[in-house]
Amino acid sequence: MTTTTTAAAFDLLGREGVDDFLGPVAGSLRDLPSNSLPKPSTSTQPIKIAGTTQQDLLSPLEEDPIPILDQPLRSTASKLPLPLIPMQTLSLSPRMGTSFRPVSSLSFDSSVASQSSTASDSSHEVKVPPVKQNPFLVPRQYQIELFQKAEAGNVIAVMDTGSGKTLVAVMLIREMLRREREARRGPKERKISFFIVNNVPLVFQQAAVIRSNCDAEVTMLCGAMDTKKFSEDLWGETYKNVDVVVLTAQILLDLFHHGFVQMSRVNLLIFDECHHARKDHPFCCIMKDFYHVHDLDRAQRPKVFGMTASPSSDIGSKLYHTASELEKLMDAKVFTVDKEEVKQFVERPLEFVVQYNPAPGYRTTKLTSVLRSKCFMVPSLNPIFESVQFNLSHLGSWCVDSLWRVYIENMARREGSIKQLPEEIRTALDVVKAWTYPNPAVDIKQMSPKVMKLIQILRVAGKSWSEDFCGIIFVQRRDTAIALCLLLQELEEFREIFRVQVLAGHSDENYSVLKMKFQEQNDIISNFRSKVYNLLVSTSVAEEGLDIQPCNVVIRFDPITTTISYIQSRGRARQKNSRYIMMMEYDNRGEEAALEKIQIGEKSMREWCHSLDSERLMRKPGSIDEDDGTELMDMNPAQSYRVPTTGALLTLDSAIQLLHYYCSSLTGDEFCSLQPEFSVTANGSSGFICDLTLPPNAPVRIVQSDRTSTKQMARKSAAFKACELLHSLKALNDNLLPVMVEEVIGDSPVESVPLETIEKNRIYPYSCPEIWKQDPMNIEAPLILHRCVLEMDERDVERLGGKHRFRLMCILTRQPLPSAIAPIRLYLEGAGRLVNIKSYPEPLTVTKEQLLLIQKFTLLLFQRMCRKSFECSLETMPYFLVPLCKRNSSTHLNSTLAQAELDISWEDIESGQKVQPDPVPIPETEDEQVLQTTLLALRKDPTREFFLKTILKDYKMQDLMPPDAFRQELAAWDESLTKLRNHTMRSAAKAAAATSPSSDASTANNPPSSPSPSNLSIEGVVTPAPATVPKTFAAYFKWKFQVDCEDGDKILMVDRVRKMRNHLQPAVREEEAKEEAGAMMMPLKACIRGTVKADVLRMAQLVPSILFSLDQTLLVYEARNLIGLNQVHLDYLQEAFTTSSSNREYQYERLELLGDSFLKFSSTIRLYIVNPAKDEGQLHASRIRIISNKALLGHATSLELYRFISSTPFHRKSWRPPYFTIDKKEWESVQKHQLSNKTLADVIEASLGAAFLSGGYTVAFQAAKALRIPFDEFATWEDFERVFLEAKTTKEAARRGEEGLASSSSTTLSLMAQVPLSVANMAAIQEVQKVLGYEFKDPSLFFEAMTHASHIRADAVCYQRLEFLGDAVLDFQVIQYYYEKYYDAPPGAITLIKDASVNNGILGAISLKWGLQKFLDHYSPSLIGAISRAMVSLEERASKSPTGELEKEYWVDIYMPKVLGDLVESTLGAVFVDSGFNFELITDLFRRLIKPFLDKHVNFEGMVLHPNKVLLESLQYQGCHNFKFETEAAEKVSDSEKLLKKLGLGMRSSNGLRSHDDGEPVLKCHFRIHERTMATAVGKHMEDLRKEVSLATLAILRKEPELMATLCTCPKKRGARHISMLDRYRKE
DSSP: OOHHHHHHHHHHHHHHHHHHHHGGGGHHHHTSOGGGSOOOOOOOOOEEEOOOOHHHHTOOTTTOSOGGGOSOOOOOTTTSOOSOOOOOOOOOOBOOOSTTSOGGGOOSOHHHHHHHGGGSOTTOOOOSSOOOOOTTOOOOHHHHHHHHHHHHSOEEEEOOTTSOHHHHHHHHHHHHHHHHHHHTTTTOOOOEEEEEESSHHHHHHHHHHHHHHSOOOEEEEOTTSOOOOSOHHHHHHHHHHOSEEEEEHHHHHHHHHTTSSOGGGEEEEEEETGGGOSTTOHHHHHIIIIISOTTSOGGGSOEEEEEESOSOSOOHHHHHHHHHHHHHHHTOEEEEOOHHHHHTTSOOOEEEEEEEOOOOOOOOOHHHHHHHHHHTTOGGGHHHHHHHHHHHHHHOHHHHHHHHHHHHHHHHHHHSOGGGSOHHHHHHHHHHHHOOOOOOOSOTTTSOHHHHHHHHHHHHHHHHHGGGOOEEEEOSOHHHHHHHHHHHHHOGGGTTTOOEEEEOOOOOOTTOSOOOOHHHHHHHHHHHHTTSOSEEEEOGGGTSSSOOOOOSEEEEOSOOOOHHHHHHHHTTOOSTTOEEEEEEETTOHHHHHHHHHHHHHHHHHHHHHHHSOTTSOOOOTTOOBTTBOGGGGGGSOSSEEEOTTTOOEEEHHHHHHHHHHHHHHSOOOTTOOOOOEEEEEEOTTSOEEEEEEOOTTSSEEEEEOOOBSSHHHHHHHHHHHHHHHHHHTTSBOTTSOBOOHHHHHHSOSSOSSOGGGSOSEEEEEEOOOGGGOOOOOOTTSOEEEEEEEEEEOHHHHHHTTOGGGSOOEEEEESSOOOSOOOOEEEEETTEEEEEEEEEEEEEEEEOHHHHHHHHHHHHHHHHHHHSSOEEOOTTTOOEEEEEBOOOOTTOOTTSOOOGGGGSBOHHHHHHTTOSSOOOOBOOTTOOHHHHHTEEEEESSOTTOEEEEEEEOTTOOTTSBOOTTTTHHHHHHHHHHHHHHHHHHHHHHHHHHHHHOTTSOHHHHHSOOOSOOOSEEEETTEEEEOGGGSOOBHHHHHHHHHOOOOOTTSOEEEEEEOOOOOOOSSOOOHHHHHHHHHTEEEEEGGGEEEEEEEHHHHHHHTTHHHHHHHHHHHHHHHHHHHHHTOTTSOHHHHHHHTBOGGGOOSOOSHHHHHHHHHHHHHHHHHHHHHHOTTOOHHHHHHHHHHHHSHHHHHHHHHHTTGGGTOBOSOOOTTTOOOTTOEETTBOOOSSEEEEEEHHHHHHHHHHHHHHHHHHHHHHHHHHHHHHTTOSOTTOSSTTHHHHHHHHHHHHHHHHHHHOOGGGGGEEEGGGGOSOOOOOHHHHHHHHHHHHHHTOOOSSHHHHHHHTBOTTOOOTTOOOTHHHHHHHHHHHHHHHHHHHHHHTTTOOHHHHHHHHHHHSSHHHHHHHHHHHTGGGGOBOOOHHHHHHHHHHHHHHHHHHHHSTTSSOOSSTTTTSOOOHHHHHHHHHHHHHHHHHTTSOHHHHHHHIIIIIHHHHHHHOOTTTOOOOHHHHHHHHHHHTTOOOEEEEEEEOOOOOHHHHHHHHTTOOEEOTTSOEEOOSSSOOEEEEEEETTEEEEEEEESOHHHHHHHHHHHHHHHHHHOTTHHHHHOOOOOOTTOOOOOHHHHHHHO
């Protein structure tokens, strides 16, 4: 370096300037002789550092200590005006700067903080979660003065970055909040404030600032948030509870347009970076369309506060005009701050211009050439080739090859599956993966001179600031940012100095390699602030608004484009002695002129602000007057459409955006792009016409605009007219929003309280049958009663030992019982038995005396069975229980009973009046048949009663008891004798010890062990040894019953009469064992007769269970009549009203499955007919509203179904007849039970299933209407066809006669006409008709069923509506078929096999079998490839099969495009509509075409289950309960890996499982057994991750079968192994 060069450097920088910039490498300059250095120049121009030759640029740092100053510096003071122009303005405020962020969050160390604390930006972002409020926050004086101006009127604050604009906004919010709270004391309508920002990250930043510095209730809204921003309920709550809303401008504009927010309910609008308010920017639209409107008084308008660093980028008179227009638009005045006052708080950087040589002409890289040769025919790669070509000259070959890898692998990731990629892209992917990428070298062959100069700057800057370095490199394009970031991360010399990351925007461009979401931006900014990163390569997103860490080096790698960009990017270099470096190509006059223009623009802006007088009242002629709104006429929309009910507004400016939003809400798939198509053509010489085409599944297809003067206005006009039509067709609601699924589901038709807010389980009243609720009877007059006879089924009677065992019983009631009561199944003696219930119409007359006898008999019988006291007055007793006379052996209830056989057995009733039996022995001569009907009681304990089981005729009293036959009795006898003998011996020993003092006391307690005599006599009492006692029956009975029996006495085997039990469900094993143990042997001599007959009591023991079931039946009978379900069989309906908690043999779950499917089926038909303008997504949303549990719960509660549902099991301890008092406890008139919300909804569906089984689809349809399912337009099933044809005819007539809007538009409603059949069309439909066995009456339905949403023909209607209908048709047919086929299968098993029978895979296989893909009408090249690959896969599988046929579920692991399955469903829908909604016809088609396929390929034995289910049930079967899935955020990776992941490049986890990331949160899923991690997967879709870890865990357990034995420590219960529902059903 020559003295001249050094002198030039000192001339421009001064000694301190050179030292500050060059840092450690400036030492050589300090050693130069002082006389060789000229005096420092007083010029303050930006320093320009040049480079001339490529050889100079290649000089390594070690050889050239000052590589940047490698040539004499040229002063460009004459060309580049000074950017640091003094700004003289009003002295509005001062004093306060640092305070929106605590000192602890600043990212420079404490030694620097003390010097630069006053330079921090008061508008810094506060990272979510919110920071704590700084108690030392004190405004500066100029901020206070500016706040006072904002209090008095509307203000636009023009202040530098870091000068504290946001604090003024917060102070203003505080003041408005204070005013609002005072106003709320009166009747005024509540208002809120809006803080409006231009991008998403600022929403979170500014909301945190507001929260931390005032007590306002703040909420946030932005497009990236998953929130229902368009909801009346949300905004009702917002106005009620929120003070400030921070949101993006577009969302606020949408809220105004859709009528959720009105300007009259806003008290403050704060516009951050308000200089954007130009042209069609949302800032501008908000003010023009909603602030400056004639129907809004000035008093109703909110206060406006704008913030910006510069009001305009223009210069001269244009600046004046633009700034004035901004003032006019914002209805505000510009205020600014004197530069000298701000200077003490905000640091300004030193500015440098560093030049670099032009890039040489690089040849295309080898990798680019290879890819071009292989992929030149792929249109989707054209943007990538353009990007590569640009960056080749801009950055060099190394960066270009790196970008290729990023682009291609990102494309592969977007497709999701390699198999779905076009062949050329797969080839390109193989090339970039196999390519060898060299390490980057600072060489002109790999890097452009511009990149090399950047590296030289970073070398010097890194050494100058070392650990304190903090910098940003600004670029214009994302691909440039990514390439530079990858390069800087890979350079070995920078790895220990710079921690580099990319910061970019979050817009969704088609080939953007980095879609950075707002949360990722926040994370990167936070990490930059905390020095995790110290160098950002950023696009313009970091220029404005975001709270970026103040830097000491900011480099403009690409040229600056606007004055605002220049001011804001320079404001990022706010640390003390910071540097702002602009890179400029050597001798590039264009870039020099642009920079000069920008700096002149800043100067002009400062001068304009300075020219404003102190009171800010100076206006040019024609400026707006506060009281005169006539000048704002041009700000109102030229054309608008307002919805009166909501105030929602449609304008020409908002129409296109709304139309795109509507199209995005339509249902589509990966093979179509649902966007409006605008085609603008010249209309003569004076205007343009736009033909707008909407997607095929939109109700409006073609709209033509009015003639306009410009192309853009033509597009707006067409979009405006389309939106009007969509609103008229109810495709847009009254808030001018698409009818979305969430909106429809949330709009309950039956109740305003959301289902999730209701208690899951609630207590409901439970009815007593109305038939028991009678007025008190007059017992003085003869009474009329009705008989209901209870009789055991004849076959069951024979199995139970004959008719003599069970007496006919009769229930006497005041009103006759229904005659249609089905037999009740009771469980008795180990099996189910039927009890028939028959009501007789002939009345029975009884006297008061007879009634009193019957009453007492009934009460004593209940008391005997329940072991409780029963009381009930004669006047209120609901029924009476009486025995009937004995029948002869040939009579049964099903035959005609003689009147005598229906007579009451008064003899049994009279004998039953006794509480205790007579102690009269039964004679031994009693006839055996009489004994069978006699109730036996012990003579010494009459409460112990027995039924005779048999008479042991083979034994005599003096016979020895056979040990094998009576082992239990003999064992008990011996044990008793042994205990008695031991007791006698101990008593004798104690007596002997008492008479002999010398005896040992222990002898008394321990008798001698020597053999004792066979008979021990003490005081005359002989106690024999057990072995010496003769084991005869007589001796046994003497010991057991204390009776002396003679040889001819009868020996009986009896069963003890036990307490009443539940006969409505099978007995558990313990109860059966007790019954078996209850059999015992006794002599007749020990017995007396009971007060009732054995056959009466045996039948009476069943009566409580019968009455309990009868109550449930009567309730359902009442419900059937009340609701109007008279056509539904009573037994089916009773099953529908019985829950699983009642423990009955039947419950509603199977019926609920059938009814749920019918409800979906019938509701779908109605919606398809009455909503011809709705697309599939809207129809689906409407159906959810109808069939949701929330809606069904509303119907159930309005019908009070909870009164009739059986939910509690029978229990002997809690059972009580109505109106009876038991153990002094009065009957409660209102019974209660607990039901869940889902149970009530399920009963509705089960009732539909019961109706379908009772009478098919017609009865089920009538039941649905009775249950209040909305079918208002239809009286019968046949009305479906009638209403459909009427609507079709009406719409066709309306289409032909309609004028106005309809004359220039076309809707799908008009496309139902017959399609002209060409030869090809005729051949196609004939082939399909041959396959289906059905001939279409309306061929247009078939062609609609074959039309995909990708079709671009204007008259095309896509198949989605028919597919929606066909899906419900197929679902019900499959459920109905499996319900009948597997009549005993649990509902869970039916659901499993239904899911295996209706999915994309199997429907795709059926579609290919029918050949429907040949007729698919679409415009999607990728769909062709997807279908072809599926067909090839099937052919390969068939070729590998030994039989040459496809077997079992061959489609399971083959990718079937959903479109194939959709074709099957749309075809079924087309046939169903064409046949006039003929249920029998569609059922026949299903049975002919689909049922055989299901029978062949789908069954329980070979069904393939989901890996998750297989794993969990496998572990449960082994008795393990300690296992779980766990989810967490993926582990941290290096900066380079993070960038690669953000670019879409795949990574592999430790166990080989693949993962991808496109900027969405990366998840890690583990499966653990007893805290041991079995498998781990990383990715973004939790469902896929769980499947992967399940498969991996199953593989481990199969490989190591002994692992569970050592791993699982769960306690194992015998017989408690879990068996899956499917395996259990398979076994059965």
